[in-house]
Amino acid sequence: MVASFTGLNIAVAGTGSIGKRHISEIEKLTSRVNWTFVRENKTHDQFSLEKQASLVSSVRQALITKPHFLIISNPSFLHAEIIQQALQASIPFYVEKPVAINHEQISALSNAIKVFHPLPCTQVGCNLRFLPSIRRFKEVIDEGLIGHIARASFEVGQWLPDWRPATNYIDSYSANPDQGGGVLLDLIHEIDIARWIFGTMKPISCIKSYVPSLEILSESVASATLTTPNNAIVNINLDYIARKPVRRYQVVGDKGTIVWDLSLKELTLQTVTNRYVLSCGPNDFDILGTYRTAWTTFLDSLCNDLVCVQPLTEGLETSALAIQLKEMACQI
Structure with missing residues (x-):
């Protein structure tokens, strides 16, 4: 169960308001998290220092460290490229909505899903489904x-x-x-x-x-x-x-x-x-409680090898x- 998750290595692309909310919820459910934040300029701020986060300049560098999973919570237009990188590396991820913003990104993700099958555990952040x-x-x-x-x-x-x-x-x-x-x-x-x-x-x-x-x-x-x-x-x-x-x-x-x-x-x-x-x-x-439910669901799926409740394919169809x-x- 979720309680068994300790010492997780988690990479985060996007530490704005929604990224910080996800980090807060995870820390309520787990212990001893090792954070890696993706920041192009590799510059610390008070938040990254408080979390004792390691900084890398790209998602590819973060994936090389083989995190237990990746959080994708940066601006929407960047989601599709990062998803493809995570799929190629077979790294589980939680991605904010929407997963794509145009037909070109939809096509690229659809192709990636076929190429990198079977997929790792994925979940899309349409959290109202948990209300x-x-x-x-x-x-x-x-x-x-x-x-x-x-x-x-x-x-x-x-x-x-x-x-x-x-x-x-x-x-x-x-x-x-x-x-x-x-x-x-x-x-x-x-x-x-x-x-x-x-x-x-x-x-x-x-x-x-x-x-x-x-x-x-x-x-x-x-x-x-x-x-x-x-x-x-x-x-x-x-x-x-x-x-x-x-x-x-x-x-x-x-x-x-x-x-x-x-x-x-x-x-x-x-x-x-x-x-x-x-x-x-x-x-x-x-609604704030849905973030806790969403993360509990994702971690349970990841830990117990369960079917993902709201996988990438669902988010792709909605997008x-x-x-x-x-x-x-x-x-x-």
């Missing part, structure tokens, strides 16, 4: 409690300058489409959850817009329509604009409607005669769908 209330949301749908599904909507929005208060959002990758910025890739969780629930979906249309007040090159609003294999209509609405953060999912069936609302911290089922609150406890909506929507999006 208890969302797992219950999916269970109710899978159990057929809302009947034949007619339509669904997945909505998320938050004012981009509020995301990372300590940094200038205009300088972030979110503002730069060449680095994976824009809501269709940056807010890929909703696309991933929709695909997780409904499987392969057919994109019908996508529109995008740019809000001048943000002064960024990436699309700041997008609305996509897809259909499921059972002809349900799925709408996915994403934005960098909502001044009050919103994250809300709704699936409508001929026997009932289920609604998941993060702001209200409530999961409800509405039938013809009754409204049921299926989940409203704080732990069921604790491919997001890229398809991004490329078909019409500007308004």
